Amino acid sequence: MTFEQSLMKGGGGKLLADAFQRIFIGLLLVFLDFRIQYVDILPDFIGYIFIFRALDTLARQHPCFSRARPFALALIFLSVTSLVVTPGMNLLEGPPSTQDLSWTLLGQVLTVLDLFLIYWLSQGIYELAKERKLEELQEKAQYRWKFYFLATAVILVYTPFSINIEPALNLVMFPLVILLFWSMILLLGLVRMARKELADE
Amino acid sequence: MNRAKIGLSLLVLVLLWVGNIAYYQRHQLEAPLFMKHYYDIGTLGDQLNVELYYLVNQNQDVGIYNVRVPSLNHDLYPTWEHERNRSRYHKVKSVRLEWSEAMLDDLGDQEKITELEVQFSNGTRQLVDIGEILIRKIEGEEPYIHTQSSGGSSDNTGYSHFREKESLKPIGIKHLPPGLDPKLLSVQVNGQDLQGEINPHLFDFKPYLEVNYGFKFPKEDPRAQHIYGSMSVIEVQTEDGQRKEGLMFINYTPNWSMDDIRAIVDERRGR
Numbered sequence: 001m002t003f004e005q006s007l008m009k010g011g012g013g014k015l016l017a018d019a020f021q022r023i024f025i026g027l028l029l030v031f032l033d034f035r036i037q038y039v040d041i042l043p044d045f046i047g048y049i050f051i052f053r054a055l056d057t058l059a060r061q062h063p064c065f066s067r068a069r070p071f072a073l074a075l076i077f078l079s080v081t082s083l084v085v086t087p088g089m090n091l092l093e094g095p096p097s098t099q100d101l102s103w104t105l106l107g108q109v110l111t112v113l114d115l116f117l118i119y120w121l122s123q124g125i126y127e128l129a130k131e132r133k134l135e136e137l138q139e140k141a142q143y144r145w146k147f148y149f150l151a152t153a154v155i156l157v158y159t160p161f162s163i164n165i166e167p168a169l170n171l172v173m174f175p176l177v178i179l180l181f182w183s184m185i186l187l188l189g190l191v192r193m194a195r196k197e198l199a200d201e
Numbered sequence: 202m203n204r205a206k207i208g209l210s211l212l213v214l215v216l217l218w219v220g221n222i223a224y225y226q227r228h229q230l231e232a233p234l235f236m237k238h239y240y241d242i243g244t245l246g247d248q249l250n251v252e253l254y255y256l257v258n259q260n261q262d263v264g265i266y267n268v269r270v271p272s273l274n275h276d277l278y279p280t281w282e283h284e285r286n287r288s289r290y291h292k293v294k295s296v297r298l299e300w301s302e303a304m305l306d307d308l309g310d311q312e313k314i315t316e317l318e319v320q321f322s323n324g325t326r327q328l329v330d331i332g333e334i335l336i337r338k339i340e341g342e343e344p345y346i347h348t349q350s351s352g353g354s355s356d357n358t359g360y361s362h363f364r365e366k367e368s369l370k371p372i373g374i375k376h377l378p379p380g381l382d383p384k385l386l387s388v389q390v391n392g393q394d395l396q397g398e399i400n401p402h403l404f405d406f407k408p409y410l411e412v413n414y415g416f417k418f419p420k421e422d423p424r425a426q427h428i429y430g431s432m433s434v435i436e437v438q439t440e441d442g443q444r445k446e447g448l449m450f451i452n453y454t455p456n457w458s459m460d461d462i463r464a465i466v467d468e469r470r471g472r
Contacts, residue, residue: 100260105218112211156214160221166289166459 020195026050044079068120237332249300346447368406378429
């Protein structure tokens with residue numbers, strides 16, 4: 001049975017709900033970072049695999065989701081490194097070694113790719129909500145993407161400077177890290193809302 | 202999605218990284234950098250310790266494996282190493298070197314050390330300029346007057362109290378740190394400022410001596426970043442006219458701020 005046939009028979013709602021559920025789980029795995037010693041017990045690459053597979057389903061609903069797939073695919077491979085190290089830098093630590101610097105640069109690449117992925121995902125939700133005249137979902141998709149983008153962009157711009165700034169001054173970044181965390185929660189809420197409203201249509 | 206805006210944003214991000222990495226690299230030392238030490242020290246019994254300070258990059262885990270004194274042909278191994286101050290790019294480390302008895306036997310009456318051949322824990326070797334260290338071999342009887350108490354403070358002042366049963370009069374201080382401009386060190390004996398040499402006529406015989414010292418450098422004077430230390434000798438006269446001696450330690454170790462460390466690196470690089 002094709003996807004379109006499945007939609008005709010009323011199974012589209014379930015497929016959509018499953019896809020958004022997979023995206024929710026995938027994003028949760030990416031956002032959460034629990035480590036035993038250095039090993040990430042919730043690996044990011046598994047999260048991106050969830051997202052990649054869900055995007056395959058959603059791509060039939062709108063081309064925006066299709067555009068997100070190359071970024072998810074690249075992130076699957078690049079984020080394997082985060083299994084044993086944290087790409088990116090703890091801004092509250094001292095200056096980085098050359099090796100830390102390489103990981104920080106990789107962390108920046110991951111963040112940029114992640115921004116593209118989230119953009120096309122939010123845009124896809126926005127377009128689907130627009131087609132179905134779900135104004136609240138439309139607004140939230142726009143607003144929450146912008147919030148996530150701003151919080152991430154500020155940290156992206158600040159990180160290069162952090163290697164030359166006294167560690168004590170890096171504490172000013174603490175509120176921003178909290179804002180970024182909050183924007184992640186809002187994004188998860190958006191996916192949850194999309195699952196409920198778009199799948200019920 | 203505006204591709205031109207995205208491209209421009211990514212270009213700005215790359216430029217920010219290039220600029221910051223270049224600025225970061227500019228502060229990195231190619232090799233550890235030794236501070237200048239000006240010590241006049243003597244052997245105490247069969248002991249001789251020297252503490253040296255050096256700068257390394259903050260993210261570098263490098264220490265000293267051993268030190269060779271070229272003029273003496275001896276290898277010295279550190280008894281301990283500590284990290285002192287840290288700045289964003291550098292950290293000051295201190296190392297203590299102890300002479301063995303065999304090495305002390307080979308010492309002449311007075312040795313002058315200005316260079317050391319240092320082997321670092323990463324295997325590299327470097328001939329370093331350490332300033333000027335004078336080592337005197339102190340043999341014979343113990344100092345006539347004994348120190349009752351002595352101390353130093355982080356404001357670069359210190360004191361020594363000598364108390365004896367008989368009355369003494371100060372007549373001189375010998376063996377101050379080498380190369381030290383006397384104007385930078387103020388000394389008071391029994392509360393009286395000394396200008397240059399001690400003039401014994403200014404002093405009375407007293408059953409105690411209280412010697413205070415303080416270092417004071419003009420603002421931004423690079424000499425303030427050097428380390429000074431001496432086992433100085435205070436000469437006294439007893440009431441029956443005999444000349445006697447007592448030991449007095451004089452120390453100056455800067456509390457290097459981040460700006461100081463930057464100034465030292467710039468000075469050595471000739472900026």
